[in-house]
Amino acid sequence: MARRKVEIRNKASLQYKLGRFFINTAHNLRNRGKKGRRRRYQLVKITLILLSCIALGHAQSIPATPIKPATPAADAKTEVTATTLLPGAEVDIKPILAAKRTQGDVAETWEPGKLYLLECWATWCGPCIAAIPHVNELHKKYHDKGLRVIGMNVWEDGEEKVAAFVKKKGKGMSYPVVYVGKGGAFETEWLKAAGVTGIPTAFLVRDGKFLLKTHPSQLTDEMISSALKGDEGIKKLTESVSNMEKKREVMMANSRAFYQAMAAKNIEEMNKHLEEAKAMELPEQQIQTMVLRMAITQKDWAAIQKHLDAATDKPMAGMLLYEASNAVLQDDTAPESLVKTIAARFDEVHSSLRSGGMAYIDQARLQWRAGNKDAALISAKKAVEESQKPEFKPMRAEAITKKFLKSVEAGTMPGNHDIKQWYTEMREQAVKEAAAATK
Numbered sequence: 001m002a003r004r005k006v007e008i009r010n011k012a013s014l015q016y017k018l019g020r021f022f023i024n025t026a027h028n029l030r031n032r033g034k035k036g037r038r039r040r041y042q043l044v045k046i047t048l049i050l051l052s053c054i055a056l057g058h059a060q061s062i063p064a065t066p067i068k069p070a071t072p073a074a075d076a077k078t079e080v081t082a083t084t085l086l087p088g089a090e091v092d093i094k095p096i097l098a099a100k101r102t103q104g105d106v107a108e109t110w111e112p113g114k115l116y117l118l119e120c121w122a123t124w125c126g127p128c129i130a131a132i133p134h135v136n137e138l139h140k141k142y143h144d145k146g147l148r149v150i151g152m153n154v155w156e157d158g159e160e161k162v163a164a165f166v167k168k169k170g171k172g173m174s175y176p177v178v179y180v181g182k183g184g185a186f187e188t189e190w191l192k193a194a195g196v197t198g199i200p201t202a203f204l205v206r207d208g209k210f211l212l213k214t215h216p217s218q219l220t221d222e223m224i225s226s227a228l229k230g231d232e233g234i235k236k237l238t239e240s241v242s243n244m245e246k247k248r249e250v251m252m253a254n255s256r257a258f259y260q261a262m263a264a265k266n267i268e269e270m271n272k273h274l275e276e277a278k279a280m281e282l283p284e285q286q287i288q289t290m291v292l293r294m295a296i297t298q299k300d301w302a303a304i305q306k307h308l309d310a311a312t313d314k315p316m317a318g319m320l321l322y323e324a325s326n327a328v329l330q331d332d333t334a335p336e337s338l339v340k341t342i343a344a345r346f347d348e349v350h351s352s353l354r355s356g357g358m359a360y361i362d363q364a365r366l367q368w369r370a371g372n373k374d375a376a377l378i379s380a381k382k383a384v385e386e387s388q389k390p391e392f393k394p395m396r397a398e399a400i401t402k403k404f405l406k407s408v409e410a411g412t413m414p415g416n417h418d419i420k421q422w423y424t425e426m427r428e429q430a431v432k433e434a435a436a437a438t439k
């Protein structure tokens with residue numbers, strides 16, 4: 001889920017510092033914004049937040065999905081809004097009808113006895129996109145049995161790109177979709193009222209009453225089927241979601257402790273939390289990521305190679321490969337065989353994340369190091385093409401990808417120092433524009 005808090009692999013890294021800088025700058029702008037400057041401040045803040053995602057994403061193994069635009073970091077001071085939308089409360093369908101229709105039709109009133117699933121998502125949110133196939137399957141399987149799915153595109157700037165995204169998904173996103181954008185009644189009466197700070201988030205409603213909110217991927221066939229049977233089914237669904245939320249909290253606590261130990265390079269503590277995760281039967285995805293990170297922390301290249309060879313399931317394999325690529329690119333002692341393995345399988349990374357072109361830079365660096373300069377040049381060109389797509393423009397990666405391509409075309413592979421400098425220049429430019437926009 002795209003959330004306000006992001007787990008960081010190395011808090012001493014340049015990328016982390018840049019990410020913190022961008023987020024804190026955005027927050028400071030909020031405190032300085034006056035009534036007449038709020039509109040410009042919102043645009044600048046969104047840009048700064050997205051810039052932080054590039055920086056933070058390069059400091060993590062599993063790249064961070066951009067947090068909600070206009071939401072400060074978890075450790076920054078922020079206004080806490082009381083949650084007023086609670087289970088059992090009556091909810092108005094008007095904010096949904098007020099949104100712009102992108103695809104399909106929405107009934108003007110709550111259909112009696114129908115179970116509504118409102119899927120809050122955005123095109124920039126990786127976890128949202130990953131959840132769409134599951135939501136679409138629920139729609140196809142249970143629509144005739146009483147399920148009504150509505151895709152609520154939120155926290156987005158640009159109705160056209162949303163329409164293009166939905167059109168491209170085709171049958172893979174066959175349920176009605178509406179464009180909320182930023183602000184408006186749905187954000188106030190639903191998102192803020194329910195205390196939503198990250199997406200994807202799914203709301204369940206029946207007979208005009210709010211039942212619960214959860215991650216859409218947690219809604220299994222069994223849960224939906226049960227909920228469609230009436231009050232007793234709704235009760236079972238609520239209990240199931242509650243139990244999953246409790247387990248998720250335990251999982252997050254374990255994850256935080258593991259990352260803290262990793263930042264301190266405390267292998268003993270890392271192994272302790274790994275064993276705890278196994279004992280609690282936490283998701284295999286989390287356990288496998290922890291195992292890989294332990295190997296990376298120890299620079300156990302053979303173990304990393306073995307782990308990647310065993311990783312075949314998508315998108316998990318792509319995430320693990322990206323984690324390993326970060327480690328390899330920061331360490332010249334990594335064996336050539338491992339470099340070639342990651343470079344050859346890097347397309348699996350692209351299928352798992354949306355980086356605005358930055359992942360292609362990593363791929364090019366790996367290919368160059370593996371001795372395939374022609375492939376590196378192709379990847380460098382793809383990096384520019386990706387960064388120029390409308391949905392990635394706010395990330396500002398285009399300036400970096402163009403400089404990278406220019407160097408590769410000249411026969412030189414930029415190093416970590418060069419990329420560090422480009423990030424610095426990007427940051428300085430963003431700060432200048434921020435200052436100009438708030439005058």
